[in-house]
Amino acid sequence: MIPIVIKLLETNELKEHEEVDPLHLEEIYRLIKSDGFFRKPLAVDVRTLVLLDGEHRLKASKMLNCKRIPVCLLDYTSEKVEVHSRNGSLMDKADVLRAGLSGKKFPPRTTWHLVRMDDGSLEHISALEKDVRYPLSELINDVEG
DSSP, X not given: OOOEEEEEEEGGXXXXXXXXXXXXXXXXXXXXXXXXXXXXXXXXXXXXXXXXXXXXXXXXXXXXXXXXXXXXXXXXXXXXXXXXETTSOBOOHHHHHHHHHHSOOBOTTOEEEEXXXXXXXXEEGGGGOOOOOEEHHHHHSOTTO
């Protein structure tokens, strides 16, 4: 299994590599707002803080004025992490990092991040995003207090 660390990071620290779909964003926003909890951490590269999965959740959290958000930090350079296009072809991880670091984002849902599990199967990276339960009120508070 890929080692991950779950922690809270400031939303403005994260670097997005894809645009969001406005309709899906509205759906995610309403779901998080009505629930009152943030339940799924975002997958983020530990070195660059480029977001690998969760663009819609990040945008929704910003719309809800969250200052912090739960993330699972992982080593994107690991051979166990792969990135594919939505049509299934393998993509270069460097292109994803470049998009996130430059601000020149891919269109919505361009990438599909997969993880090689211990049994050899490929799973979507969300399999690493273990459920959490952070009340929105805790995420909205200023980082200093």
